[in-house]
Amino acid sequence: MKAISLVVGIGILLWGGVFLLPGLLPGALAVAENNHGHEGFSPYVDQEGNISRPTGFRQNWVHLGTWYVPDNKQAVGPGFHAVYASPGTLEAYKNTGKFPDGAVLVKEIRAIKSKLLTTGNAHWAGDVKLWFVMIKDRKGRFPDSPIWGAGWGWALFKAGKPSVNVNHNWKRGGLSNCYGCHVPAKQTDWVYIEGYPTLRPQE
Numbered sequence: 354m355k356a357i358s359l360v361v362g363i364g365i366l367l368w369g370g371v372f373l374l375p376g377l378l379p380g381a382l383a384v385a386e387n388n389h390g391h392e393g394f395s396p397y398v399d400q401e402g403n404i405s406r407p408t409g410f411r412q413n414w415v416h417l418g419t420w421y422v423p424d425n426k427q428a429v430g431p432g433f434h435a436v437y438a439s440p441g442t443l444e445a446y447k448n449t450g451k452f453p454d455g456a457v458l459v460k461e462i463r464a465i466k467s468k469l470l471t472t473g474n475a476h477w478a479g480d481v482k483l484w485f486v487m488i489k490d491r492k493g494r495f496p497d498s499p500i501w502g503a504g505w506g507w508a509l510f511k512a513g514k515p516s517v518n519v520n521h522n523w524k525r526g527g528l529s530n531c532y533g534c535h536v537p538a539k540q541t542d543w544v545y546i547e548g549y550p551t552l553r554p555q556e
């Protein structure tokens with residue numbers, strides 16, 4: 354009898370484990386992610402203020418809007434520029450008119466494809482080239498880091514090496530001239546909000 358109840362007992366434990374594990378895993382992962390952050394600030398920022406590239410934003414974040422920069426003589430950065438906001442950013446912005454602490458914006462640059470379709474001369478997004486990332490910091494956590502300034506962290510990742518932030522100073526030239534290129538949007542917290550219908554109150 355004892356042996357049988359032991360076997361049944363282990364059986365029940367195993368079954369319980371199968372049902373419990375999937376429930377517990379996401380919680381455990383969330384805690385693990387937070388431990389890397391600066392006092393739980395952001396899973397994409399370590400203690401020194403280094404920024405890592407968010408993934409899964411196309412599936413799980415909010416699409417704010419997409420810019421289209423045609424490939425012509427004026428174009429510094431031609432392509433489709435799709436912009437995504439981390440979970441919670443949209444609600445907070447709509448309630449307060451401000452980007453909340455820890456908000457992440459990702460701009461994904463893709464090549465332009467085009468073809469005459471039944472709708473007309475259709476243009477669509479091809480292969481990814483770059484990701485620009487901004488992370489909101491309302492507490493001035495990294496005053497000595499050259500990739501943090503004006504209340505944001507600034508990072509750039511290239512498709513060929515997506516795990517490395519190639520921006521070392523947000524005021525340097527070229528693609529790292531985040532500061533110079535974002536000055537026209539200073540009044541709206543350095544973000545070009547006119548391109549984001551999702552942020553507008555009526556939509």
Ligand code: HEC
Pocket residue numbers: 420422429430434436458459460485486487506507508509520523527528529530531532534535543544545546548
């Ligand atoms: C050549 C000018 C230029 C440079 C350099 C530049 N930006 Fe931008 N950025 C823009 C413009 C203009 C937009 C919106 C329109 C567009 O994408 O065409 C934008 C949009 C963005 C967005 C989407 C949110 C927003 O602000 O509207 C992010 C994120 C971003 N940039 C991050 C960066 C980071 C980080 C750097 C530096 C590593 C950087 N940018 C360098 C001009 C620039």
